[in-house]
Amino acid sequence: MKAVSIVKKNKLLFLVALAYLVILVISPDKAIKSIGNSVYYLVEMLQVLPVIFLLTVVIEALVPKEMIMRGFGEKSGFRGNLLALLLGSISAGPIYAAFPISKTLLGKGASISNIVIILSSWAVIKVPMLANEAKFLGVNFMIIRWVLTVIVIFVMAYITGMIVKKKDLPVDSKKAETLEIKEDYCIGCGLCVKLLPEYYEMNQNKAVVTKMPEGKEAVLALKESIEKCPSKAIILNKEEIVS
Amino acid sequence: MDIFTIAFWIIAIVLTVISLIKDKKKTFAAMKKSKGMMGNMLGEIVAIIFLIGLVLTFIPPETIKIVLGSANTFVSTVVSALVGSITLIPAFVAFPLVGSLVDVGASIVPAVAFLTTLTMVGIVTFPLEKKEFGTKFSLTRNALSFGFAIVIALTMGVIL
Numbered sequence: 001m002k003a004v005s006i007v008k009k010n011k012l013l014f015l016v017a018l019a020y021l022v023i024l025v026i027s028p029d030k031a032i033k034s035i036g037n038s039v040y041y042l043v044e045m046l047q048v049l050p051v052i053f054l055l056t057v058v059i060e061a062l063v064p065k066e067m068i069m070r071g072f073g074e075k076s077g078f079r080g081n082l083l084a085l086l087l088g089s090i091s092a093g094p095i096y097a098a099f100p101i102s103k104t105l106l107g108k109g110a111s112i113s114n115i116v117i118i119l120s121s122w123a124v125i126k127v128p129m130l131a132n133e134a135k136f137l138g139v140n141f142m143i144i145r146w147v148l149t150v151i152v153i154f155v156m157a158y159i160t161g162m163i164v165k166k167k168d169l170p171v172d173s174k175k176a177e178t179l180e181i182k183e184d185y186c187i188g189c190g191l192c193v194k195l196l197p198e199y200y201e202m203n204q205n206k207a208v209v210t211k212m213p214e215g216k217e218a219v220l221a222l223k224e225s226i227e228k229c230p231s232k233a234i235i236l237n238k239e240e241i242v243s
Numbered sequence: 244m245d246i247f248t249i250a251f252w253i254i255a256i257v258l259t260v261i262s263l264i265k266d267k268k269k270t271f272a273a274m275k276k277s278k279g280m281m282g283n284m285l286g287e288i289v290a291i292i293f294l295i296g297l298v299l300t301f302i303p304p305e306t307i308k309i310v311l312g313s314a315n316t317f318v319s320t321v322v323s324a325l326v327g328s329i330t331l332i333p334a335f336v337a338f339p340l341v342g343s344l345v346d347v348g349a350s351i352v353p354a355v356a357f358l359t360t361l362t363m364v365g366i367v368t369f370p371l372e373k374k375e376f377g378t379k380f381s382l383t384r385n386a387l388s389f390g391f392a393i394v395i396a397l398t399m400g401v402i403l
Contacts, residue, residue: 137341160380
């Protein structure tokens, strides 16, 4: 049972290993040549992997994200755009990890343009990843692509801001005092279950809510789990309770 | 190690030391978090790297050069941009993959188009984006990203 889940989690790795086994039987020299080719890139990767790891850690620990998030409302202008670019660039994770945070910021008054900047820079510009790009494609390549991308992101933000208005966005219907976990975003880390086992439970690698909060104290306790959730998937629907 | 990798190493280590001095607890918490994130990706990284080895052995560089190098650049760029929009591999492993293709003679224009749409345009994540931000926003953002990815790629082809 456990072996199956390990294979499932590393599908690609097992597929590649299988391919190597087959080739090793059919034509051993080609397999050895392939391994030789791979080792070169493996060594390169190992040289840059710790750097990416450390930069991710430092950004997470040193940059006051909450402060940046407060910086861009409807009339924040160009300074707000730059802050949005900064927020996107220092965040880790794929683009869909940016959706819940962007949604929260929209609710706090961020403009459509700034949301486009956050989503795009979150997707393309990753500060720790610049080291990776420079390593495999050259420093010139990395710098030029970075500059062009930043220009394009700003252009796209202004165009989208002109085409799409806030009324085009879907509105969440608010129910009073409900606690929910957005399944699409939950990464199954189990942090919330560890913090508050009386409210959360793991079910098929996703956290689910088991009990609705009642009273002020419960809400206060839940706040910590909402803030700690790495993918911001936990939503507590109650007017102004989270602020 | 080349000079830039060494520079990145120095920057990373200095910043880590500063972070440790400033807030030990927070730094360790952040380490735990990124360790988990990277651990999840490690299998994929190793898999892609060994896949590169296979590709380089079985597809002769001449073929790569013809298909992704000298043939009609615009067509190969649009195709690469399309492939990038559909695939969902982390940018993390995309760099060595694309780097290896460029090393053996692929043109950088389709390479840039692929790298940019890979992260910025998401066909697989489109339903999720639509749910959160509406059809108009998601369509506009993804279409613009696709178009501008090709603009970036062609511009880089002119500069480099």
